[in-house]
Amino acid sequence: AQKVTQAQTEISVVEKEDVTLDCVYETRDTTYYLFWYKQPPSGELVFLIRRNSFDEQNEISGRYSWNFQKSTSSFNFTITASQVVDSAVYFCALSEAVGNQGGKLIFGQGTELSVKP
Amino acid sequence: ETGVTQTPRHLVMGMTNKKSLKCEQHLGHNAMYWYKQSAKKPLELMFVYSLEERVENNSVPSRFSPECPNSSHLFLHLHTLQPEDSALYLCASSQDYHSSNQPQHFGDGTRLSIL
Numbered sequence: 249a250q251k252v253t254q255a256q257t258e259i260s261v262v263e264k265e266d267v268t269l270d271c272v273y274e275t276r277d278t279t280y281y282l283f284w285y286k287q288p289p290s291g292e293l294v295f296l297i298r299r300n301s302f303d304e305q306n307e308i309s310g311r312y313s314w315n316f317q318k319s320t321s322s323f324n325f326t327i328t329a330s331q332v333v334d335s336a337v338y339f340c341a342l343s344e345a346v347g348n349q350g351g352k353l354i355f356g357q358g359t360e361l362s363v364k365p
Numbered sequence: 366e367t368g369v370t371q372t373p374r375h376l377v378m379g380m381t382n383k384k385s386l387k388c389e390q391h392l393g394h395n396a397m398y399w400y401k402q403s404a405k406k407p408l409e410l411m412f413v414y415s416l417e418e419r420v421e422n423n424s425v426p427s428r429f430s431p432e433c434p435n436s437s438h439l440f441l442h443l444h445t446l447q448p449e450d451s452a453l454y455l456c457a458s459s460q461d462y463h464s465s466n467q468p469q470h471f472g473d474g475t476r477l478s479i480l
Contacts, residue, residue, distance in 0.1 A: 281466050291453060292369075293471035300466060339408070343465040352421070353469060355408045 250275050252342050254356035261330055262364050269325045269359045271340030277301075282316065282323045283341040283353065293339065299323060330363045337361070368392040371456050371472035378446065379480050386441040386475045388456030396462035397439040398469060399431060400455040408455070414439060415462035443477075451479045 251274040261267045273282065280301045285293040297307065299316050307314050311328045327334055340356040369390045378384050390397065399411040413421035414433040428450075430442040439456055453476050457469040 283468055285471075291455075291474040291476070293455065293457075293469075295468040295470065298466065298468055352410065352413070352465075357407045 250342055250344060250354045252340050252354050252356035254338075254340055254359050256359045257357070258360045258362070260362045260364065263332060264329050265363075266326060266328050267330050267361065267363075269327075269338050269340075269361065271323045271325065271356060273321050273323065273340070273342045275321075275342060275344055277344040280342060280344045283343070284314065284323075284325050285339045285341065287337040287339065287358070289336070296325075327361075330361075332363050332365055335361060335363045369456060369458055369470050369472035371454075371475050373475055374473060375476050375478075377478045377480060378443070380446055380448075382446075383442070383444040385443065386454055386456075386477075388439040388441075388472055390437055390439075390456075390458040390470070392458055392460075392470060394458035394460050394470070395436055396459045397433060397436070398457040398459075399439065399441055400457065402453040402455055402474070404452075412441075413462060420462060446477075446479045448479050451477055453477075 253272045255270055259267060282299045284296040286296055287293050297314055304316050304318060313326045315324045337358045337360045339358045341353045343353050372387045376384060396415045398413050401409045401411055410423055411425045412431040417433045417436055428445050432440040453474045455474045456472045459469045460467040
């Protein structure tokens with residue numbers, strides 16, 4: 249069965265601290281895709297990154313970095329030198345490449361990040 | 366600006382009212398989605414349309430009725446809702462429902478409150 253677990257419900261840090269948001273997934277498929285979305289207080293989910301199951305290379309985009317490890321079924325997200333504007337709920341999601349439901353996203357419960365000045 | 370526009374942003378209605386939520390995407394996508402996000406709960410997929418055809422209906426009560434007149438527009442018609450239906454309703458679109466590598470692009474959502 250497909251499942252995404254974000255064990256951290258809420259995280260609070262002080263500005264300029266580094267913070268890592270955990271994501272663990274379950275799937276029986278060998279081909280799948282992982283996503284991270286950010287949901288600021290305004291409500292919309294903003295797409296941050298997509299990673300396919302064959303590419304374990306870590307990715308860095310400015311202050312954001314992602315660590316994908318198939319051996320532990322994890323796709324963790326690190327924000328370096330956090331800022332108040334990073335305060336949001338962050339969702340990890342999984343989609344599988346099999347069958348006719350390839351476009352279906354399975355979301356984790358979300359992690360609410362609060363960055364205090 | 367995500368290319369997905371939802372109206373209204375906020376809606377307060379009584380349990381006997383009938384209202385509709387509207388979603389429009391300007392991305393040329395073929396698939397559109399309705400999600401429900403309740404407080405402290407994960408996103409729940411409600412309906413999926415691919416090329417204007419409903420492809421998924423996740424046991425949603427009949428008081429929610431979707432409509433997709435074309436690939437750019439999606440509606441959610443509401444009638445005789447219950448207080449537990451108060452939530453943020455999010456619309457999303459993606460290039461192709463059957464392409465699992467395509468991200469979904471979300472609108473700002475409609476925050477619905479049932480009195």
